[in-house]
Amino acid sequence: MLALALEIGGSHATCALVHDRNLVAQRTIHVDKPSFRHMLPSLEKLVRDVIGHAGIPTNNCAGLVLGFPGIVDSRSGRVISTNAKFNDAVEFDMQRWAKEQFGLRFVVENDCRLALLGEHFTGAAMDAQDVVLVTLGTGIGAAAMIAGQPLRGKYDQAGCLGGHLPVVLAGRTCTCGNVGCAEAEVSTWALPQICRDWPGFSGSELASAQAIDFACLFACGDRGDQVATEVLARCYQIWGALAVALIHAYSPEVLLFGGGVLARERDILPPIRAHVHRHAWSPRDVVQIKTAALGPSAALYGAVPLLREVLV
Numbered sequence: 001m002l003a004l005a006l007e008i009g010g011s012h013a014t015c016a017l018v019h020d021r022n023l024v025a026q027r028t029i030h031v032d033k034p035s036f037r038h039m040l041p042s043l044e045k046l047v048r049d050v051i052g053h054a055g056i057p058t059n060n061c062a063g064l065v066l067g068f069p070g071i072v073d074s075r076s077g078r079v080i081s082t083n084a085k086f087n088d089a090v091e092f093d094m095q096r097w098a099k100e101q102f103g104l105r106f107v108v109e110n111d112c113r114l115a116l117l118g119e120h121f122t123g124a125a126m127d128a129q130d131v132v133l134v135t136l137g138t139g140i141g142a143a144a145m146i147a148g149q150p151l152r153g154k155y156d157q158a159g160c161l162g163g164h165l166p167v168v169l170a171g172r173t174c175t176c177g178n179v180g181c182a183e184a185e186v187s188t189w190a191l192p193q194i195c196r197d198w199p200g201f202s203g204s205e206l207a208s209a210q211a212i213d214f215a216c217l218f219a220c221g222d223r224g225d226q227v228a229t230e231v232l233a234r235c236y237q238i239w240g241a242l243a244v245a246l247i248h249a250y251s252p253e254v255l256l257f258g259g260g261v262l263a264r265e266r267d268i269l270p271p272i273r274a275h276v277h278r279h280a281w282s283p284r285d286v287v288q289i290k291t292a293a294l295g296p297s298a299a300l301y302g303a304v305p306l307l308r309e310v311l312v
Helices: 036-054 087-091 094-102 111-122 191-196 214-222 226-250 260-279 295-301 303-311
Strands: 002-008 012-019 022-030 064-068 071-073 078-081 106-110 131-136 140-146 254-258 288-291
Touching: 002 036, 002 111, 002 295, 002 303, 012 036, 012 295, 012 303, 022 036, 022 295, 036 087, 036 094, 064 094, 064 111, 064 303, 071 106, 078 087, 094 106, 106 111, 106 303, 111 131, 111 140, 111 254, 111 295, 111 303, 131 226, 131 260, 140 226, 191 214, 191 226, 214 226, 214 260, 226 254, 226 260, 254 260, 260 288, 295 303
Parallel strands: 002 064, 064 106, 131 254, 254 288
Antiparallel strands: 002 012, 012 022, 071 078, 131 140
8 A cells, every 4th residue: 555644743744655564755844834724835845745756646645644743533534632733723624635735535643643553563563452652752642552453532532642641749730731741740841941940950060051851861961960860760750650550541562662762762761661560550571661663754654554444
């Protein structure tokens, strides 16, 4: 099957032509538009550039799949809700747009759920049927699969709000309106304020950093900065608590961690495994906790199994 896959992040958009388990052509662009509608010309050019580079007629594709950072209804092809990101997408008729611009069937899916489909199709979860994926990046994404089928639920929220599970009762206010969400307690967007609020910050190397992200935090920790070391320990604890919550909720065979923060996999996964071993109510060492295999391309690979699902 040939599929066109389009994935939108906070600052980028990636398009690929996917032939079964192979990426035939792929391109990523930076996007900083204030709304989904303002971004459309860039997306249309991106899709046409990928098709042109591959030299394959558009009508050879089974459809166009969009991975979107929000709550979506893949059955109706609609974005249901966003979290202060591309809010105008809720009112936009994406199916009509795809038909008019490219003559293709259109399917939209939550970006993390689509990435989980990709990992199950040709990545780190190929041999498992019950899987949870957590992505650690700007925020925290999550998706769950049981018996080989992605969880969606009546209101399309099932499994995909793992980053908004509360892990601290009297914690930080999250962008979603909740308090103490994992994302509010340990994610890239929350990290600068977490560090600034930490005791001793003014004397830390972090105080002079141009930008505080996880690469900066790990670098400072490697050099022995006390605040960075303490914040990292807190991150491991929160990620571990989130892992336990997801294991208790979904009973996965495999718990995958992905996203840009996993560049430091060697530091992150061992304390998560140790926390799960101590605290999860499940047979010890039954749940495999490992790194997702497909990196930023996971959602692109998910286009083929998603189209097969909706075309049945």
